[in-house]
Amino acid sequence: MFETVISEKLKQIFLRVAFLFLLLVMVSFLLPDRTVQAAERMSVKVGTANVRSAPSKSAEVAWQVTKYHPFLIIKKKGDWYQGRDFEGDTGWLYKKLLSKTETVISLKDNCNVRSGPGSSNNILFIVDREIPLKVLKRKGHWIKIEHEDGAQGWIYASLVW
DSSP states (O other): OHHHHHHHHHHHHHHHHHHHHHHHHHHHHHSOOHHHHHOEEEEEOSSEEEEESSSSTTSOEEEEEETTOEEEEEEEETTEEEEEOTTSOEEEEEGGGEEOOOEEEBOSSSEEEESSSSTTSOEEEEEOTTOEEEEEEEETTEEEEEOTTSOEEEEEGGGBO
8 A cells, every 4th residue: 555655646746747848848839939039141242252161261161152142140259150041051151241231042943033023024034043132122922132233123032032
């Protein structure tokens, strides 16, 4: 009988701990992700920028990007910013290469850029995948953009990141 009482108390303690753990997990999903909220978007402001493997001018160049390429800044270390791009790749950029100019990048090939915000407007030009574009204005699901060469038009928001 004594063992049954202890066994029953242990079950109750286990159930309470399990309940509290589940409650904490559920609450953590409801709270906003502060890491994502703290992250800011920045873009390359020079013609070509080196994305490096570490925060140093002597670090290996992982890849290069062109003007208006957008990054989500996830970490800062001195004059270096670690950014994540639209494909989820991360690398380090020197802060003087970046700007707070709002930009997007095309996600697909053959994206129509139109004369106005709507699919009935004329196609002005077409951009392929990975073309960075400066944001000039937004209207509903449409974004007025500018290419590095100065060409402007409207692109549907789901076609860009």
